[in-house]
Amino acid sequence: ETGVTQSPTHLIKTRGQQVTLRCSSQSGHNTVSWYQQALGQGPQFIFQYYREEENGRGNFPPRFSGLQFPNYSSELNVNALELDDSALYLCASSSKRTSDEQYFGPGTRLTVT
């Protein structure tokens, strides 16, 4: 059991709206990474947070932003939603900043209409 949870499970939004997705890390993990998985594609790295600070970012525009809280839970915020933002959003927690031992959550399925 990974212990990583995400909410909500599914979400439908309209183009131009804003959305917040949440991730609760596995106990003792201080690092969380967010990924976007479009239908039929492999996940793409969005960014990573380590001890409440952004610690690396993929090729995503600034309207994708995040937060990590003192309890190491995390949020992904997306502003000005576009149709192409429809995807499965995955978070993964780890006890280190490196790529070792990442534990994935079940994902949030976002549909933008």
Place this chain on the structure above:
Amino acid sequence: KNEVEQSPQNLTAQEGEFITINCSYSVGISALHWLQQHPGGGIVSLFMLSSGKKKHGRLIATINIQEKHSSLHITASHPRDSAVYICAVGIGTSYGKLTFGQGTILTVHP
């Protein structure tokens, strides 16, 4: 060319068959992961490798660092093994970005 390439993209097998999924990468890595994703989303980590070979039940993963190649083998396949299998690599050690292959869709028929 993608940094991580998997083959085949689709694989159909009969129950009991031995299955191999391949992953090639073009950059230096810190670790390679094999992941399993069932319909509906959730990803489960199967293996993390930096060298050699690992075995868990009917699953075996190998990696050849010099050839930049890894394989995932499933012995005595079962319909419950039907899923998408994804290879992902960690590039560099400064942070935990994983770069993913596109996945191999495995269907095992009874």
